[in-house]
Amino acid sequence: MNHEHDLPPFADPAHEREWQAQERALQAERQGLDPADGDALVRRYRLLARSLRQPMPEALPADFARQMADRVAVAPAGRQATDPRFESTLAGVLAVALLVAGCVMLADYGSAWLPAFRDLLPASGAPATGWLLALGGCLGASWLLGLWQRHTPGRVA
Template identity: 60%
Template sequence: MIPHDEDHIPTFDDAALEREWQAQESAMRRERLQLDPAGDDAHSRRYRLIARSLRQPLTESLPADFAQQLAARVGAIPSPAASASASFEFKLMLVLAATMAVAAIAVIAIYGSAWLPSFAALAPNPQAPATHWLLALAGCVGASWLLGLWQQRTHRHQR
């Protein structure tokens, strides 16, 4: 085992990364030796807190109010920067979806006459008995879906 005083210092291409690594290592060493944190700066105190947390054993179970804490985090109002970023990502996704739809329509218009008859041959014959059963199945699935939506809406209004 290598003593902690002789830790290998990796080479860094960026001086800022090296300073950050040195600050982390110094804080971890000071925490390990239990030196007085009075002279530490804010970064060192945070790194020492992380080092202290990592050295403590995990708790046996979740806290009693874990669900409430998690719900509060999830339900927290996002910052304006986060909502602006999400809005931008949503707009970008819409542009991508529209581009994909236009490309699909263009491909169908250009090459559809060559491969569309093959798909038409796969469709069931409208006069076959199986077609009536497929329509009945689709009707049952649709009715179940609509009934589920109706139940959710009435249950939501009763609260």
């Protein structure tokens, strides 16, 4: 069985036979036995072991770049896979569907969980309220400034 590598025996006899054939093929290759010896499965595994022992070519051919350029030149020009207008329309439709689903959920279940969120907000006279309003104002102003800069003519973004 698998005593050489201290592996437990396979539950499936077919897997065990495959493993044993692989081990016999490796052993025969190490010992340099006649490649025609053994059953067909062992011979196939010996061929595989032999090819895996061969070193890979160390360098690309000298004209590799030219060969690749020739292949690219004769390849048909690929057309764009999808229309960008379709993608943006689909994204818009999905965003609207998500917004509608959110509104439906808010209408159905909002009365149950909105009071919990209202309790998290600071009272109107608390000092944190001013800071939250200032933060919101800064974020809004930054967003609007970014929009304005993107749409200013002659500006490179």
